[in-house]
Amino acid sequence: MKKALVTEANKGIGFEIARNLGKRGYDILVGARDEARGQKAVEKLAAEGISATFIKIDLNNFDSLHTAGKMIDSLDMLVNNAGIPDSPKPGRAALDLTKHTFDYTTDDLRTTMETNFLGTHELIKNLLSVLTDNAKIINITVPISPTDFWHPLAYITSKAALNVMTLTYAYEFEKMGSHRQIFGIMPGAVATDLNGMEAGAHGGFVKSPESAGQMSTDIILSDKNQNGQIIQYNGKIVTDYEVQLRN
Numbered sequence: 001m002k003k004a005l006v007t008e009a010n011k012g013i014g015f016e017i018a019r020n021l022g023k024r025g026y027d028i029l030v031g032a033r034d035e036a037r038g039q040k041a042v043e044k045l046a047a048e049g050i051s052a053t054f055i056k057i058d059l060n061n062f063d064s065l066h067t068a069g070k071m072i073d074s075l076d077m078l079v080n081n082a083g084i085p086d087s088p089k090p091g092r093a094a095l096d097l098t099k100h101t102f103d104y105t106t107d108d109l110r111t112t113m114e115t116n117f118l119g120t121h122e123l124i125k126n127l128l129s130v131l132t133d134n135a136k137i138i139n140i141t142v143p144i145s146p147t148d149f150w151h152p153l154a155y156i157t158s159k160a161a162l163n164v165m166t167l168t169y170a171y172e173f174e175k176m177g178s179h180r181q182i183f184g185i186m187p188g189a190v191a192t193d194l195n196g197m198e199a200g201a202h203g204g205f206v207k208s209p210e211s212a213g214q215m216s217t218d219i220i221l222s223d224k225n226q227n228g229q230i231i232q233y234n235g236k237i238v239t240d241y242e243v244q245l246r247n
């Protein structure tokens, strides 16, 4: 049975990707920073007949990532789903799309970079030796070019760094003649705790986690070679990555 680790599969998009991969025959490692929340997700997946096991993954605690690397002997897929939009604020959704660019603090940037980029990088490094020859690494990401509606500085800076890692690792895999793939998926706007939005909001623009999980899994399981691509939920490949930044 092929094995997939989905980070922070305890809720949101990660849970739905884990569920869809599980239904399509994968043995799931449910990465979560909190054991109780992770075990609850394992039970929900098991109730649907999915083979799932909890593994502690806290992107802010590198010891947990080293331990995970030692516990896994072979891995066919790593879905780097865990991510935060900003410094956590109690009592409200963390993504504040009204926050002015100049109001971001260096701490906001440090927090998101540490979790979304450095933590993810450390996890990949710890798992490289156990990834199978045809393994896929998937980084869940967002558009990084600012618009009137979309300019959350800390969040998009950390995801831009993640995208650069995707492109650079892909370059190395290709140069080595490796069959491994690394690619990014942009699920689009999804109703989760991250943004506090409702499914169907903004004229249907905001998707449910169930629908985002299914669309993302279809892309993940494609037979095509997607190494180095950044792919939108609808299958469109982002071909103007740097042009977007300039416009």
Ligand SMILES: NC(=O)c1ccc[n+]([C@@H]2O[C@H](COP(=O)([O-])OP(=O)(O)OC[C@H]3O[C@@H](n4cnc5c(N)ncnc54)[C@H](OP(=O)(O)O)[C@@H]3O)[C@@H](O)[C@H]2O)c1
Residues within 6 Å of the ligand: 008, 009, 010, 011, 012, 013, 014, 032, 033, 034, 037, 057, 058, 059, 060, 080, 081, 082, 083, 084, 115, 140, 141, 142, 186, 187, 188, 189, 190, 191, 192, 193, 194, 195
């Ligand atoms: N929602 C959207 O519109 C949207 C759009 C595009 C991309 N994404 C991306 O999709 C991914 C999943 O987001 P979501 O919307 O499903 O959000 P979510 O429901 O808020 O889930 C985020 C997950 O990340 C976990 N997490 C937070 N800090 C962590 C850390 N230090 N180490 C490990 N895990 C940590 C949370 O764990 P706890 O439960 O323990 O807090 C939670 O399981 C993120 O990478 C996000 O950037 C989301």
